[in-house]
Amino acid sequence: MNHLPIVPILLPLIAGSVLLLSTRWPATARHAFSLAAVVAQLAVAITLLVMVTDGPIRVYALGGWAPPFGIVLVVDRLAAALLVLTAIVACASLLYAVARDTEAAAPRFHALFQFQLLGIQGAFLTGDLFNLFVFFEVLLIASYALLLHGLAADRVRAALHVVVLNLIGSALFLLGVALIYGVAGTLNFADLARVIPALTSADAPLARIGALLLLVVFALKSALLPLGFWLPRAYGAAAAAVAALFAVLTKVGVYAVLRVYPLAFGPQAGELANVAEPWLLPLALATLAFGALGVLAARSLRLAAGWVVLYSVGSLLVAVALFSADGYAAAIYYTVHSTLASAALFLVVDLVAADRTTAGDRLDAADAMPHGALLGSFFFFTAVAVAGVPPLSGFVGKVLILDAAGAHPAAALIWSSLLGAALVVIVAFARAGSAVFWRTVPAPAGAPPPPRPSLAALAAPAAILGCVAALVIWGGSATAFAQAAARDLDNPAGYIEAVLGGDHAQPDDRRRLR
Amino acid sequence: MEALFAIAIGTLTSCAVYLLLRARTFPVLLGLTLLSYAVNLFLFASGRLVVASAPLTDQGIEHFPDPLPQALVLTAIVIGFGMTALLVVLALRAIHATGGDHVDGGER
Numbered sequence: 058m059n060h061l062p063i064v065p066i067l068l069p070l071i072a073g074s075v076l077l078l079s080t081r082w083p084a085t086a087r088h089a090f091s092l093a094a095v096v097a098q099l100a101v102a103i104t105l106l107v108m109v110t111d112g113p114i115r116v117y118a119l120g121g122w123a124p125p126f127g128i129v130l131v132v133d134r135l136a137a138a139l140l141v142l143t144a145i146v147a148c149a150s151l152l153y154a155v156a157r158d159t160e161a162a163a164p165r166f167h168a169l170f171q172f173q174l175l176g177i178q179g180a181f182l183t184g185d186l187f188n189l190f191v192f193f194e195v196l197l198i199a200s201y202a203l204l205l206h207g208l209a210a211d212r213v214r215a216a217l218h219v220v221v222l223n224l225i226g227s228a229l230f231l232l233g234v235a236l237i238y239g240v241a242g243t244l245n246f247a248d249l250a251r252v253i254p255a256l257t258s259a260d261a262p263l264a265r266i267g268a269l270l271l272l273v274v275f276a277l278k279s280a281l282l283p284l285g286f287w288l289p290r291a292y293g294a295a296a297a298a299v300a301a302l303f304a305v306l307t308k309v310g311v312y313a314v315l316r317v318y319p320l321a322f323g324p325q326a327g328e329l330a331n332v333a334e335p336w337l338l339p340l341a342l343a344t345l346a347f348g349a350l351g352v353l354a355a356r357s358l359r360l361a362a363g364w365v366v367l368y369s370v371g372s373l374l375v376a377v378a379l380f381s382a383d384g385y386a387a388a389i390y391y392t393v394h395s396t397l398a399s400a401a402l403f404l405v406v407d408l409v410a411a412d413r414t415t416a417g418d419r420l421d422a423a424d425a426m427p428h429g430a431l432l433g434s435f436f437f438f439t440a441v442a443v444a445g446v447p448p449l450s451g452f453v454g455k456v457l458i459l460d461a462a463g464a465h466p467a468a469a470l471i472w473s474s475l476l477g478a479a480l481v482v483i484v485a486f487a488r489a490g491s492a493v494f495w496r497t498v499p500a501p502a503g504a505p506p507p508p509r510p511s512l513a514a515l516a517a518p519a520a521i522l523g524c525v526a527a528l529v530i531w532g533g534s535a536t537a538f539a540q541a542a543a544r545d546l547d548n549p550a551g552y553i554e555a556v557l558g559g560d561h562a563q564p565d566d567r568r569r570l571r
Numbered sequence: 572m573e574a575l576f577a578i579a580i581g582t583l584t585s586c587a588v589y590l591l592l593r594a595r596t597f598p599v600l601l602g603l604t605l606l607s608y609a610v611n612l613f614l615f616a617s618g619r620l621v622v623a624s625a626p627l628t629d630q631g632i633e634h635f636p637d638p639l640p641q642a643l644v645l646t647a648i649v650i651g652f653g654m655t656a657l658l659v660v661l662a663l664r665a666i667h668a669t670g671g672d673h674v675d676g677g678e679r
Contacts, residue, residue, distance in 0.1 A: 194650045210668040217665050220658055224603050231610045231647055239617035
């Protein structure tokens with residue numbers, strides 16, 4: 058049996074545990090070990106991606122216990138693509154952390170970083186609801202610690218909100234899980250997809266409550282509007298490298314929606330068909346509009362970057378909320394793009410803030426930046442990627458979403474919201490860029506200019522922007538891949554067949570327990 | 572017994588919601604703890620309540636509880652304990668950093 062699907066979980070677990078014990082290592086050894094671990098994760102993720110691109114869905118049964126009774130890990134195209142995305146963002150943000158040497162100098166940073174990756178990659182791989190909960194908790198507890206790193210007052214305040222909200226979210230998650238288990242007798246995604254359509258009309262309302270509770274939790278994780286207010290301040294307060302990695306975190310919530318609802322509560326789910334549909338689209342549109350306005354209203358670049366995450370979550374949940382193969386394809390492409398773009402934005406904003414001695418990241422007039430031309434061009438390309446202007450991949454992603462929404466009854470609303478929000482974000486970045494780079498006052502005499510950012514610190518956002526460019530240059534293959542992954546989601550029979558195989562226990566066998 | 576169980580879960584949850592809305596770190600912390608008790612009991616009940624039977628299964632017993640929710644509850648307890656410990660430390664830190672125990676900080 059090929060054990061590769063569990064390596065993205067084991068590798069950060071082992072690397073993180075070793076790094077916990079590494080407090081007496083020299084800093085360079087710790088940096089090198091941690092970097093080697095994320096590069097190895099990137100290699101594993103790419104191998105898995107190549108394996109599932111042309112091959113079948115890979116299923117890994119832990120301990121050889123056959124699904125639906127055992128724990129399974131499932132690698133399909135969507136999961137593999139997100140693993141690669143996570144590994145790319147992790148490599149870049151870790152490189153940045155090491156190069157800037159502010160956060161990475163703390164002894165536990167690397168271990169926490171690896172545990173964060175463990176949680177994220179586990180959530181992408183897991184094949185059942187309860188392990189999704191467990192990996193959510195793993196990634197959350199690591200993210201609290203990473204967010205708090207340094208213990209500045211604004212970080213503590215932001216983290217307190219995040220922790221309390223997410224603990225309530227975890228409680229709701231468990232309630233949803235318990236309701237669904239109570240009526241379906243299983244938590245395995247593939248098995249749920251078979252059991253849910255056959256629920257009696259007495260059980261279906263309970264399962265509906267469970268499914269909608271889960272939607273609340275996923276909305277909280279992905280910062281959908283009424284539950285997204287915690288995000289901008291928390292991400293704006295976090296260290297840049299950590300915030301860049303956090304750009305993946307909201308996408309875990311989006312992934313959970315993409316994984317659970319088309320599979321178990323899709324059009325074939327009988328009484329529970331399309332249970333999420335009436336809620337997701339209006340909330341996603343509201344998030345989109347509110348995120349764009351937040352970017353416009355932000356008084357500092359870091360806060361604006363936090364609002365950009367909300368804006369991009371809104372746009373890609375609009376695509377998910379179409380609940381069609383084209384919508385999923387657009388969502389998958391846009392997920393990859395927007396994660397890369399937000400991660401690059403957090404890093405570039407940090408570089409800009411470090412180069413402005415008096416104003417930091419505030420949108421105030423300050424003395425001219427010594428390396429304004431260099432950082433300005435970085436900022437320009439990142440803003441182009443974030444705003445979705447040609448030629449970078451944001452534009453392709455937007456077009457895919459608009460195209461997928463064409464046949465939807467609410468197409469006019471979706472089109473005007475997406476285009477209007479994009480315009481607002483362009484205006485916001487034009488204003489922020491001119492405020493930061495052009496509105497200058499004479500420098501105070503005698504202050505030493507900040508040093509030029511090191512090559513490694515510049516290489517991290519440059520590498521992410523390179524990936525954004527690659528998404529356009531190889532746009533044809535990227536879109537074809539997203540469409541193939543979307544077809545898998547839209548037609549869950551392949552997933553169910555891969556996990557449960559031909560001869561498996563009928564759901565009635567377990568009903569005997571009751 | 573189902574009624575008693577349901578009333579216990581409901582009481583715990585309503586106390587938890589009340590405490591959570593107090594917006595001071597210590598009541599919020601207690602509220603979250605009560606909420607996790609309620610949730611754990613609820614999770615436990617998803618395997619159906621059975622009295623006077625074998626805890627897992629036994630030969631010849633027709634009516635026994637589903638063991639899986641017990642495993643889920645154990646996991647949830649462990650995770651909830653870790654999270655609560657983290658929140659206690661964070662709440663103490665927040666008092667030092669912001670000078671107050673209000674969850675929004677600042678106010679005394």
